Amino acid sequence: MQNRIVEASSFELCRLTDTMAAEVIGLDLKEPLDAPTREAIYQAFLDNQILVFRDQDLSKEQQVAFTEQFGTLERHTLTNRGASDSPFVHIVTNLDADGKPTGVLKSTRWHSDKSFRPAPSMATILHARVLPPNGGDTVFANMYATYEALGAPKKAELDQVRVVHSWELSRENIGRTLSKAEIDDAPPSTHPLARVHPDTGRRALFMGMHASHFEGGSIEEGRARIEALEEHATQEAFLYRHNWRQGDLLMWDNRCLLHRADPNFEVAHHPRVMHRTCLRGTPTG
């Protein structure tokens, strides 16, 4: 699949940085993609890790239909299913039930979506519905580049490590205790730290806020090492910062990226509402 020349006349691709992210120009995602376009989009997604589609206006059903063209829809965790009319669309919002800003922006720590699952999310599709006047960026770290920048002995060492990912732990870290139903719904999983991407065959560091510790090691030591790696991974050179525009829809590859929401706006005053769909990934092996 790698290095395959993509031929599709239906859209243009414009690279946004030297290391990742590209804008896809010329598609209305309300319409189903024909097979060559779909393949070309998927290849562009593998090559660029983040695809940006501008000026889209999809209903929840249309976003579900767009998402499903690339694989199997993933159900969200118990609390994120909410009362939404679609259990596959998670409404990411800083508003309370009455539509007032709560002052809390979630997902501000580095993570890869649902890494605590045995088969973590392959891709996330996030569609901006209501944006603050400015800020509320999403920041991405390229975990291929992070891995590739390591020295050979370090790589050889990390290639042997497995990491325990626990939603329970990551919620405790932000001060929330899960109910038994929530823990049963999302028990911890173990994944290789230097995960081989199933489509590209490249290795990427797989960690983030659900990563608890190294399997077989102490929690304290594991946490410290994960935090040190995260510091390495989130250097400016490995980052892409997405400054949202009304109508943006992003599709990104969770298998080789970390991301976080930046609360760089007045969270207590301005609403920020996004619709999120996820595609199911494969077990990491």
Added chain:
Amino acid sequence: MGITVTPRAETFFAEVDGVDLTAPMTRQGFAEIEAAFHEHGVLLFRDQFINDEQQVAFSEFFGPVFTATKYAWRGEKPRLRSEMADISNIDHTGALLVEDDQRRLHARANRLWHTDNTFKHVPARCSLLSAREIPSSGGNTQFADTRAAYDALPESRKREIDGLIVEHSIEWSRQKTGFDDFSKTAREGLPPVRQVLVRRLAETGRKALYIASHASRIIGWSDAAGRALLDELVDFATQPRFVHEHVWREGDLIVWDNRRTMHRAMPYDEMADRRVLHRTTVSDEMNSVERTAIETPALQGPG
């Protein structure tokens, strides 16, 4: 109840909205669903995150629920309660089945066009399949409308095949995929049975081809001639115009009428990815040959 029924294919297969299968259902509420079932043959209910108990309760509205077929050679611990057929690639501990696991090899025949339980004397009226876990790609299910296929046959062909009797055997369909490890006990427990080739459906008065991978021969015909006709009918009924491919989402529940459809599973990476579906199977009232004899005065003989 106020349900919405939206056809998703040309001749059959409809999506039903406005139903919550986790809530108790009344006979009256079920009447609308049953009418849609007879009209469309396959019904899809989305976002139904039900447990086994709720699935059995809904299934019982369609008729008596079969105890899932137990194969004598299966020494393994079953994963599910007795009414549930386990359509998955995992064992009772949740681990993926290994490459040469008998359950995996046996399930391979689900890739062939079939309809459920025609190899039993009293076959299945309908099956209900609930999607609990869906692999990241592949594993779709194709359905074929054998009622529309029957309608599309030339009149001469219809006359020729109406009234033929077919022998069905589980051993036959499994042999086709190279599974021949039926013990003598299993063979004796599931001997070949007879079914009509063309079924008349009492509720609508319509006719449908009643064919499946389990169909091994036509009574009174040579094996070769019988198999040639059965193959021809399966090929005819599975042309794209009669087929709908379903892309599963978790929470989907599909009920299909086994008497007027066939289905088959599409491949996925079953050594690496999980696919977990739970099936309940509802029994028909009686054997299809016996039913036809009762319903067709000419076959009853004098007085």
